[in-house]
Amino acid sequence: EAGVTQSPTHLIKTRGQQATLRCSPISGHTSVYWYQQALGLGLQFLLWYDEGEERNRGNFPPRFSGRQFPNYSSELNVNALELEDSALYLCASSPDYTGELFFGEGSRLTVL
Amino acid sequence: EDQVTQSPEALRLQEGESSSLNCSYTVSGLRGLFWYRQDPGKGPEFLFTLYSAGEEKEKERLKATLTKKESFLHITAPKPEDSATYLCAVQAETGANNLFFGTGTRLTVIP
Numbered sequence: 352e353a354g355v356t357q358s359p360t361h362l363i364k365t366r367g368q369q370a371t372l373r374c375s376p377i378s379g380h381t382s383v384y385w386y387q388q389a390l391g392l393g394l395q396f397l398l399w400y401d402e403g404e405e406r407n408r409g410n411f412p413p414r415f416s417g418r419q420f421p422n423y424s425s426e427l428n429v430n431a432l433e434l435e436d437s438a439l440y441l442c443a444s445s446p447d448y449t450g451e452l453f454f455g456e457g458s459r460l461t462v463l
Numbered sequence: 464e465d466q467v468t469q470s471p472e473a474l475r476l477q478e479g480e481s482s483s484l485n486c487s488y489t490v491s492g493l494r495g496l497f498w499y500r501q502d503p504g505k506g507p508e509f510l511f512t513l514y515s516a517g518e519e520k521e522k523e524r525l526k527a528t529l530t531k532k533e534s535f536l537h538i539t540a541p542k543p544e545d546s547a548t549y550l551c552a553v554q555a556e557t558g559a560n561n562l563f564f565g566t567g568t569r570l571t572v573i574p
Contacts, residue, residue: 355506384561393467393566394507394550407561441506450495450554450562454506 352377355455357442363461364432372427372458376444383425384445384452385417389438397440400425432462465490467565469551475571476541484536484549484568492556496534498527499550501567507550541572 356375364370376383385397396409400419408415414430423444429436439459443452466489476482488496495514499507511520513529520527524545526537536549548569552562 382560386564391566394552394562394564396561396563399561401560409561443506448560449512450497450552450560451509451512452507452562453509456504456506 355442355444355453357440357455357458359458360456361459361461363463365463366432366434368432370429370432370436370460372429372440372442372460373424374426374442374444374455375424376442377446377453380444380446380453381423382445382448383419383423384443385425385427386441386443387411387438388441388457389435394441398427429460434462436460437462465553465555465563467551467553467563469549469565469568471568472566473569473571475573476538478542478572478574479540481537481539481541483538484570486534486536486551486565487532488534488551488553489532490553490555490563494554494556496529497552497554497562498525498534498536499552501548501550510549538570541570543572543574546570546572 358373382401386394399407417427419425439457441457443454468487470485498510501507511527516531524539528535548567550567552564
């Protein structure tokens with residue numbers, strides 16, 4: 352069974368540009384979570400989508416947004432990129448609300 | 464505010480030298496405490512869920528325990544392949560469903 356897949360693996364952008372990251376959850380999982388992992392920091396919760404709806408968002412500015420599609424895949428958009436947005440962006444899916452998350456390998460975003 | 468503190472930040476062990484990692488937490492009602500393992504360049508991998516004080520879970524050389532204020536991940540006779548960053552996370556009873564992660568303990572097991 353395929354795990355959580357994320358694309359692209361690496362992305363290089365310049366300040367002020369926009370970045371779009373994509374995530375395909377494990378088949379049958381309806382919840383998708385996005386986390387940011389900056390160098391030296393822990394995983395910071397960004398967004399939670401379930402059944403196509405945004406259920407919760409973390410303490411990030413509105414330029415971080417996303418959506419979940421009818422097939423439960425998801426995308427994360429980051430507008431007006433800043434240098435501090437450079438990080439590993441992790442997507443995770445879950446079949447329920449138990450907190451057992453299945454993570455993808457992440458998309459590394461570098462902002463120059 | 465939910466808070467998770469892990470210690471030590473980094474730990475170096477000789478192969479076979481047992482030790483424990485600590486996770487102290489503050490949360491407004493604990494729904495669950497989770498341990499994950501993260502290898503360099505990879506996403507975290509789920510290890511354990513603990514729900515109530517006194518609970519223990521085991522998997523190979525790892526054993527996780529939970530009290531009302533902290534959790535320990537005991538590593539018995541570690542091997543080099545146990546080298547990874549171990550992350551602790553909590554899920555609150557109320558509000559959002561997301562996990563709140565600590566910054567992790569980076570474990571290195573030397574052959």
